[in-house]
Amino acid sequence: xxxxxxxxxxxxxxxxxxxxxxxxxxxxxxxxxxxxxxxxxxxxxxxxxxxxxxxxxxxxxxxxxxxxxxxxxxxxxxxxxxxxxxxxxxxxxxxxxxxxxxxxxxxxxxxxxxxxxxxxxxxxxxxxxxxxxxxxxxxxxxxxxxxxxxxxxxxxxxxxxxxxxxxxxxxxxxxxxxxxxxxxxxxxxxxxxxxxxxxxxxxxxxxxxxxxxxxxxxxxxxxxxxxxxxxxxxxxxxxxxxxxxxxxxxxxxxxxxxxxxxxxxxxxxxxxxxxxxxxxxxxxxxxxxxxxxxxxxxxxxxxxxxxxxxxxxxxxxxxxxxxxxxxxxxxxxxxxxxxxxxxxxxxxxxxxxxxxxxxxxxxxxxxxxxxxxxxxxxxxxxxxxxxxxxxxxxxxxxxxxxxxxxxxxxxxxxxxxxxxxxxxxxxxxxxxxxxxxxxxxxxxxxxxxxxxxxxxxxxxxxxxxxxxxxxxxxxxxxxxxxxxxxxxxxxxxxxxxxxxxxxxxxxxxxxxxxxxxxxxxxxxxxxxxxxxxxxxxxxxxxxxxxxxxxxxxxxxxxxxxxxxxxxxxxxxxxxxxxxxxxxxxxxxxxxxxxxxxxxxxxxxxxxxxxxxxxxxxxxxxxxxxxxxxxxxxxxxxxxxxxxxxxxxxxxxxxxxxxxxxxxxxxxxxxxx
Amino acid sequence: xxxxxxxxxxxxxxxxxxxxxxxxxxxxxxxxxxxxxxxxxxxxxxxxxxxxxxxxxxxxxxxxxxxxxxxxxxxxxxxxxxxxxxxxxxxxxxxxxxxxxxxxxxxxxxxxxxxxxxxxxxxxxxxxxxxxxxxxxxxxxxxxxxxxxxxxxxxxxxxxxxxxxxxxxxxxxxxxxxxxxxxxxxxxxxxxxxxxxxxxxxxxxxxxxxxxxxxxxxxxxxxxxxxxxxxxxxxxxxxxxxxxxxxxxxxxxxxxxxxxxxxxxxxxxxxxxxxxxxxxxxxxxxxxxxxxxxxxxxxxxxxxxxxxxxxxxxxxxx
Numbered sequence: 001x002x003x004x005x006x007x008x009x010x011x012x013x014x015x016x017x018x019x020x021x022x023x024x025x026x027x028x029x030x031x032x033x034x035x036x037x038x039x040x041x042x043x044x045x046x047x048x049x050x051x052x053x054x055x056x057x058x059x060x061x062x063x064x065x066x067x068x069x070x071x072x073x074x075x076x077x078x079x080x081x082x083x084x085x086x087x088x089x090x091x092x093x094x095x096x097x098x099x100x101x102x103x104x105x106x107x108x109x110x111x112x113x114x115x116x117x118x119x120x121x122x123x124x125x126x127x128x129x130x131x132x133x134x135x136x137x138x139x140x141x142x143x144x145x146x147x148x149x150x151x152x153x154x155x156x157x158x159x160x161x162x163x164x165x166x167x168x169x170x171x172x173x174x175x176x177x178x179x180x181x182x183x184x185x186x187x188x189x190x191x192x193x194x195x196x197x198x199x200x201x202x203x204x205x206x207x208x209x210x211x212x213x214x215x216x217x218x219x220x221x222x223x224x225x226x227x228x229x230x231x232x233x234x235x236x237x238x239x240x241x242x243x244x245x246x247x248x249x250x251x252x253x254x255x256x257x258x259x260x261x262x263x264x265x266x267x268x269x270x271x272x273x274x275x276x277x278x279x280x281x282x283x284x285x286x287x288x289x290x291x292x293x294x295x296x297x298x299x300x301x302x303x304x305x306x307x308x309x310x311x312x313x314x315x316x317x318x319x320x321x322x323x324x325x326x327x328x329x330x331x332x333x334x335x336x337x338x339x340x341x342x343x344x345x346x347x348x349x350x351x352x353x354x355x356x357x358x359x360x361x362x363x364x365x366x367x368x369x370x371x372x373x374x375x376x377x378x379x380x381x382x383x384x385x386x387x388x389x390x391x392x393x394x395x396x397x398x399x400x401x402x403x404x405x406x407x408x409x410x411x412x413x414x415x416x417x418x419x420x421x422x423x424x425x426x427x428x429x430x431x432x433x434x435x436x437x438x439x440x441x442x443x444x445x446x447x448x449x450x451x452x453x454x455x456x457x458x459x460x461x462x463x464x465x466x467x468x469x470x471x472x473x474x475x476x477x478x479x480x481x482x483x484x485x486x487x488x489x490x491x492x493x494x495x496x497x498x499x500x501x502x503x504x505x506x507x508x509x510x511x512x513x514x515x516x517x518x519x520x521x522x523x524x525x526x527x528x529x530x531x532x533x534x535x536x537x538x539x540x541x542x543x544x545x546x547x548x549x550x551x552x553x554x555x556x557x558x559x560x561x562x563x564x565x566x567x568x569x570x571x572x573x574x575x576x577x578x579x580x581x582x583x584x585x586x587x588x589x590x591x592x593x594x595x596x597x598x599x600x601x602x603x604x605x606x607x608x609x610x611x612x613x614x615x616x617x618x619x620x621x622x623x624x625x626x627x628x629x630x631x632x633x634x635x636x637x638x639x640x641x642x643x644x645x646x647x648x649x650x651x652x653x654x655x656x657x658x659x660x661x662x663x664x665x666x667x668x669x670x671x672x
Numbered sequence: 673x674x675x676x677x678x679x680x681x682x683x684x685x686x687x688x689x690x691x692x693x694x695x696x697x698x699x700x701x702x703x704x705x706x707x708x709x710x711x712x713x714x715x716x717x718x719x720x721x722x723x724x725x726x727x728x729x730x731x732x733x734x735x736x737x738x739x740x741x742x743x744x745x746x747x748x749x750x751x752x753x754x755x756x757x758x759x760x761x762x763x764x765x766x767x768x769x770x771x772x773x774x775x776x777x778x779x780x781x782x783x784x785x786x787x788x789x790x791x792x793x794x795x796x797x798x799x800x801x802x803x804x805x806x807x808x809x810x811x812x813x814x815x816x817x818x819x820x821x822x823x824x825x826x827x828x829x830x831x832x833x834x835x836x837x838x839x840x841x842x843x844x845x846x847x848x849x850x851x852x853x854x855x856x857x858x859x860x861x862x863x864x865x866x867x868x869x870x871x872x873x874x875x876x877x878x879x880x881x882x883x884x885x886x887x888x889x890x891x892x893x894x895x896x897x898x899x900x901x902x903x904x905x906x907x908x909x910x911x912x913x914x915x916x917x918x919x920x921x922x923x924x925x926x927x928x929x930x931x932x933x934x935x936x937x938x939x940x941x942x943x944x945x946x947x948x949x950x951x952x953x954x955x956x957x958x959x960x961x962x963x964x965x966x967x968x969x970x971x972x973x974x975x976x977x978x979x980x981x982x983x984x985x986x987x988x989x990x
Contacts, residue, residue, distance in 0.1 A: 374795065375735065375795070377737045377738075377739060377793075378735070378737060381738075388739070392782070392785065395781075395785060396778065396781075397778060397781055397782040397785055398771070398775055398778050398779055398782060403775075403778055407774055407775065407778075410774055410818070410822075410831075411831070413822070414822065414825050414826065414831065416985075417826055417984065417985050422986075425985045425986055426982065426985070426986070428985065429819075429822065429978065429981040429982050429985050430978070430982075432818075432819070432822060432981070433815055433818075433819055433974070433978050433981075436814060436815035436818035436819065437811070437815040439814070439815075439818075440781075440810055440811040440812075440813075440814035440815055441811050443781060443784075443785050443807065443810065443811075443814075444807035444808070444810065444811050446785075447785060447788045447789060447792070447803065447807055448807075450789060451788070451789055451792035451793075451803065452792070455737065455739070455789060455792045455793045455795070456792055456793065456794070456795030456800075457735060457795035520769060520770075526769050526832070527830060527832055527834075527835045528829065528830040528831070528832060528835065529772045529774075529825075529830060529831040529832055530769045530770075530772060530832065531770075531771055531772060531774075531775050532769070532770045532771070535767065535770045536753065536770060536771055536775065536779070539749075539753045539767075539770070540746070540749045540750055540753055541749075542749075543748070543749040543752050543753060544745040544746055544748065544749035545745075547745050547748050547749065547898065548745045551726055551894045551897075551898075555723075555726035555727050555894060556726060556727050556728060556729060556730075556893065556894060558728075558729030558730065558893075559729060559730045559732060560729055560730070560731050560732070561731075561732050561733075561734055562731050562732070562733065562734065563733065563734055564733035564734065564735070564794045564795070564796050564890060565731075565733065565796075565889060565890055566794075566796040566797070566798055566889070566890075567798055567889060574795065576797055577795045577796070577797065577800060578792065578797060578799070578800020578801065578803070578804060582800065582804070583800060583803070583804045584804070585804065586804050586805050586807075586808035586963075586964075587804075587807070587808050587811060589964060589967075590808060590811075590812070590967045591811075
């Protein structure tokens with residue numbers, strides 16, 4: 001019998017085959033249907049297999065070694081609960097993105113720049129998750145990075161996209177370098193690159209610490225941890241929208257997978273301080289990410305920044321899980337890890353949904369700038385409905401799914417006073433505050449995203465002509481919206497599905513949830529905490545309908561349309577509405593002066609002058625200016641100086657070579 | 673039979689909060705008027721207002737969307753469900769495990785999310801100004817509230833309100849500094865959340881610093897009635913929350929006869945009256961602050977709550 005791993009590898013090969021096919025046919029009219037149809041089928045099958053593997057017994061699946069790659073190693077592939085879960089995330093995302101692409105792809109001006117790389121990107125992500133040795137892992141990782149880079153560069157003639165691609169390439173190379181060094185440390189002096197060998201080896205404390213830091217740099221830069229996030233808000237929005245959805249909703253999760261695989265699986269017992277580091281970075285990322293998103297007026301960049309926030313939320317839970325694991329508190333660690341993985345799944349749902357919605361708006365109006373949108377709820381009722389579902393879910397509001405994972409994270413935080421180390425005692429409540437702050441700011445951010453884009457009056461002519469998008473795109477978005485609601489009202493199902501993963505990584509699991517009466521979720525005991533999304537949903541639905549029914553039946557259902565009241569001061573032009581920038585003004589004044597050194601400058605003309613008054617807002621990207629500008633400055637300076645070496649005479653070159661040789665020999669001679 | 677009785681008590685609680693909410697607001701208004709040596713409107717004026725609004729026709733702005741018409745019912749429902757989940761006269765009701773304190777806070781967050789959207793739907797500047805200020809206030813009030821929840825949960829070992837109330841009523845609580853901080857922070861958050869003085873003024877219109885009223889400016893008729901009703905319920909909710917956690921005496925804890933429940937309801941009404949008087953006195957004694965002073969006010973609440981939580985974390989090992 002062929003093992004499931006072989007079957008999954010055939011799937012990845014089928015993706016690659018589709019990519020080859022796409023190269024051949026991409027200029028034909030039917031290519032879009034063919035390629036997205038194929039990826040839809042393959043991803044759906046892979047999703048089904050992965051789900052079966054996760055709910056079945058992943059431990060019993062035999063690994064596969066292919067005679068590829070380095071000759072003395074071969075390529076190892078294996079499936080366990082962790083990789084099965086991430087395969088579910090990857091292929092669910094791939095399925096809906098392909099479905100969306102079936103319709104959206106027809107609007108693509110240059111399909112031959114997208115079609116070949118889309119299946120290749122999916123293949124890369126699947127292979128990263130399946131890889132069982134460092135070489136295959138890194139190769140697939142690079143393949144995934146390069147395929148997504150090609151997709152980012154699909155519209156390379158658009159302004160800023162080349163810069164986005166360049167920064168992405170530099171950051172991706174840096175990340176892979178960090179991963180390479182991390183695996184090098186783990187492999188030890190005898191160079192065993194299989195994960196099995198690394199798991200069995202006991203790295204020294206120094207090596208484990210260095211590997212953790214390198215993983216934070218490598219996987220963190222791919223996931224978008226502050227301050228390594230700079231490429232993400234440039235690159236994710238630059239790609240076509242269904243690819244943005246995959247990059248934000250799925251590829252960042254593959255990075256989380258890489259971190260989990262090495263830190264929770266290969267490194268062995270964590271040190272307690274690793275929890276502090278991860279918690280700190282997670283909290284910082286969550287708050288800064290969402291503050292950046294609030295300042296943004298480009299819809300897709302706003303979503304990309306919000307991805308950074310969600311990665312922060314995931315890493316906070318991971319940090320808690322590390323801290324609990326280090327202190328031998330397995331049930332609390334399982335709770336925190338479940339919260340993290342649940343959020344991974346949730347974020348892949350609602351971020352894909354929101355990027356699809358942004359793509360629909362982009363198709364309908366040609367605009368990403370929220371200041372030119374508005375009032376789309378009248379022109380695109382279905383898109384606006386699902387986008388609203390996405391906004392409510394990502395804002396962590398009950399009864400949708402985002403709230404459940406956040407709730408689990410809070411429950412995990414409440415377990416932490418028993419941690420013995422003072423560093424953790426002080427860090428955890430502070431991070432809890434940051435998590436709450438980021439949740440509240442996320443709600444503010446998505447009130448802005450939905451309110452400015454879909455509500456109010458149209459701010460440009462293009463919006464007034466907007467049409468609802470095609471049925472494939474709508475089907476993809478409605479599927480995700482339904483999943484958001486389902487995961488919100490039946491969280492027990494997801495939590496139980498995650499139990500094999502926590503069992504394999506922590507050795508413990510949350511109690512069985514589906515057996516609870518009324519399908520509540522109860523992390524520890526009902527007298528301590530419980531939440532029932534289903535009943536909350538039903539109660540709200542019943543009381544809202546009841547109120548509406550009673551009033552319409554017994555009081556009044558008369559309705560008259562009239563002009564807006566506006567306190568008797570109607571705004572004549574839609575330009576007088578609140579905009580994305582003005583909506584963020586109160587929050588900018590509260591948080592922005594500190595986080596972005598934001599300044600408002602008012603230029604008032606003297607009395608009697610006819611010049612207009614101007615208000616300018618100045619915002620600094622503090623992370624870029626503190627960390628990256630010095631580096632780019634130094635690189636620029638060095639290249640400037642080294643540039644002279646290009647124009648020397650042959651004698652000088654020979655002298656340089658001679659001096660270099662002498663120095664080298666001297667060093668060798670003096671080496672102890 | 674027992675199940676029916678329990679469901680009846682749960683239903684009674686839902687109707688009780690619905691019936692008492694306008695009365696509490698009317699009572700606060702009356703006390704404030706008396707403190708200013710005015711006669712003040714009658715105690716049942718809020719009920720009359722609601723009935724009048726419900727009977728009137730709705731005048732809807734020309735470009736208002738379907739969302740604008742659905743939101744009042746959603747806000748009302750979310751607030752009502754949240755208010756019904758707080759122990760008022762009895763703990764451990766049939767559905768009290770549906771949502772713990774974190775979920776109740778988040779339910780109010782849902783209501784606020786939709787209210788802010790409603791403010792932006794018609795596309796007037798007043799709606800925008802209200803919505804943007806509301807989310808700014810919420811971005812500080814919500815974390816403060818969650819940190820207060822953390823403190824309570826750490827003291828009582830649960831986020832379940834019934835358990836917290838039962839613990840706070842037991843003699844093992846004692847006097848704790850962090851609980852005092854939580855109480856002060858909770859009162860500050862409650863003032864901000866209910867748009868009371870000094871954060872917002874519930875009885876003015878057309879004031880440049882207004883927040884809540886600016887968002888609901890375009891609402892009329894039954895829609896406005898629903899939103900007003902939700903505001904009444906929210907005030908009752910916060911008063912019930914503070915009294916059930918910090919003055920938990922007189923709560924019916926075990927299953928008992930109608931007499932005990934009647935006594936519990938009477939005690940609850942007494943607590944509401946006391947809180948109403950305190951609120952009215954406080955509001956009369958203090959002036960409203962500028963809108964950009966509100967972050968300082970709420971920042972203080974946030975810091976107090978964080979300090980309380982930190983103290984609990986740190987004192988666990990002492």
